[in-house]
Amino acid sequence: MNLNEIKEIKGFMPNHEGMALFKWAQKFSKLGHILEIGTYCGKSSIYLSFGAKKNDKYVYTIDHHKGSEEHQFNEEYFDHEIYDKLNKRINTFPFLIRNINKFKIKNIVPIIGTSVEISSKWQSQISMLFIDGGHSFESANNDYEHWEPKIVNGGCLVIHDIFENPDEGGQAPYEIYQKALQNNYKIYERVDTIICLIKG
Numbered sequence: 001m002n003l004n005e006i007k008e009i010k011g012f013m014p015n016h017e018g019m020a021l022f023k024w025a026q027k028f029s030k031l032g033h034i035l036e037i038g039t040y041c042g043k044s045s046i047y048l049s050f051g052a053k054k055n056d057k058y059v060y061t062i063d064h065h066k067g068s069e070e071h072q073f074n075e076e077y078f079d080h081e082i083y084d085k086l087n088k089r090i091n092t093f094p095f096l097i098r099n100i101n102k103f104k105i106k107n108i109v110p111i112i113g114t115s116v117e118i119s120s121k122w123q124s125q126i127s128m129l130f131i132d133g134g135h136s137f138e139s140a141n142n143d144y145e146h147w148e149p150k151i152v153n154g155g156c157l158v159i160h161d162i163f164e165n166p167d168e169g170g171q172a173p174y175e176i177y178q179k180a181l182q183n184n185y186k187i188y189e190r191v192d193t194i195i196c197l198i199k200g
């Protein structure tokens with residue numbers, strides 16, 4: 001399996017943005033392990049894992065695997081393939097495990113739960129935080145407030161789905177990006193809608 005095959009995985013990470021994730025993971029994982037919020041079927045996690053592998057680091061990835069608001073039945077990004085008819089709910093976890101096995105990944109640690117709950121028990125620092133969980137303002141802001149303090153100085157905060165123009169997309173990721181700029185973060189690089197900010 002190689003990097004080029006990741007683009008076939010079900011998910012919300014276009015290849016050009018995924019390649020940026022890979023490159024940033026390679027650079028920043030020299031400082032420690034990576035944490036992702038919003039695994040879905042593991043597409044972005046696998047880009048990150050290829051980068052972290054170079055420094056022998058892990059990618060911890062958090063998701064309750066029940067989908068965000070927009071993935072639910074009758075919503076814009078509903079996908080019948082990830083709908084568990086028996087239990088009448090979205091369940092992306094089997095897809096994650098299948099993709100981890102398919103790509104023979106050894107450095108992804110899936111964590112099933114909600115971001116805030118897990119943050120309260122998480123005690124170590126991380127080199128890179130990737131926020132791609134719930135896109136409501138409350139959810140994105142919680143992810144930022146609860147996890148940002150765990151990034152080491154010189155580490156990075158990566159945020160997906162940055163849209164300056166509200167007609168192009170939701171504003172929650174853009175709002176936490178603006179907040180980070182006022183709080184000790186500087187732009188390192190941006191590729192389309194994904195941005196990497198350095199702490200300190």
Ligand SMILES: C[S@@+](CC[C@H](N)C(=O)[O-])C[C@H]1O[C@@H](n2cnc3c(N)ncnc32)[C@H](O)[C@@H]1O
Nearest residue numbers: 011012038040044063064067068114115133134
């Ligand atoms: C946009 S998708 C992530 C896409 C993924 N990064 C990719 O590359 O395809 C957002 C994911 O965040 C999860 N999610 C939403 N709110 C969450 C929360 N509070 N805690 C944990 N996961 C959450 C959803 O279940 C969904 O799988």
